[in-house]
Amino acid sequence: MHFLILGATGRVGSRVLEQALADNHKATVLVRDPHKVKIRSEQLTLLQGDACDPDNIRRSLDGVDIVISCLGTDGGTVLTEVTPLLIRAMESHGVSRIVTVGTAGILQSKEHPGLLRYETPETRRSSTRAAEEHRKAWELLQASGLAWTIVCPTYLPDGEALGIYRVARDFLPDDGKSISVGDTAAFTYLTACADEHIGHRVGLAY
Template sequence: MHFLLLGATGRVGTRVLERALADNHKVTALVRNPQKVNQRSEQLTLLQGDACHPGDIRHSLESVDVVISCLNTDGGTVLTESIPLLIEAMKEQGVRRIVTIGTAGILQSQEHPGLLRYETPDTRRSSTRAAEEHRKAWELLQASGLSWTVVCPTYLPDGEALGTYRVAREFLPEDGKSISVGDTADFTYSVACSQEYVGCRAGLAY
């Protein structure tokens, strides 16, 4: 399988890259600074570029089977700028499958039907800006007609993959408090290798 990986230098993206290369998949990583990628492999193609640049996105999608986006909000609008470009280029090149990282804030609330978790009165978020970015990205994927999955981890401390975690469609697993970077990467990679959780948000927690 040939993956396009965005966000390969981030916490989750670095581990997704390790897993994919360990399984001998081809990976194209579009990164702003290739020097930040520590992995080297004959299966890895590093492209220097910007996920918010249409030409860079189109070029990076050549011969790709699946897109994995581990981009975060980066304090700005990178998600809502890049996702429309990605959707358009994927349709042009016939790439159907995309798995992205979101946030548990855009999952449905258990206690407040009709609201997302970040919209509830008891949310502890001091700012909803990042959640709103993730929401817009999810809504664009919903309307895209692509085979999408948005992985929505809750509190995300550094840590290795334990391999034992809970997943819920559209909701956060009950009383879920955290999920490690390692297990988030493990789940993201496994979903990208399959047709599981297509067309839904997958809440992730221990």
């Protein structure tokens, strides 16, 4: 398979890239600073550019089968700028599968039916800005007709993949407190490869 990996210099994205190349898949990455990509491979196409530029997004999709986006919010509106550009470019290239990494804040609340976790009374207001950005991106994907999955990890400390974790569609697993960067990357990659959880947010925790 040929993956486009966005956010490939981040904590999760860099590990997803490593796994894809280790399995001998092709990968294209679009990054502002190519020097931040530490891995090199004949299977890797390294493009310099900005994901918020429609021309850059279009050229990055050439020959791609699956998109994995590990882009964060950057404290601004990156997700809501990139997502519509990406949807249009995927449609024009005939690419239907996309897996993104979101936040547990956009999962459904079990204690407050009808609310998302970030909307509940106990949520700190300081944490809702990023969740609102992720929610807008989710709503755009919902309306797109693409085969989307959003991986929604809870607290995300650095750490290697243990391979033992719990998942729940649209909710966070009961009493889930954390999930390592390594396991989040591994789950994201495996979900893309297996076409699992299409049309769902997936809560991820130990």
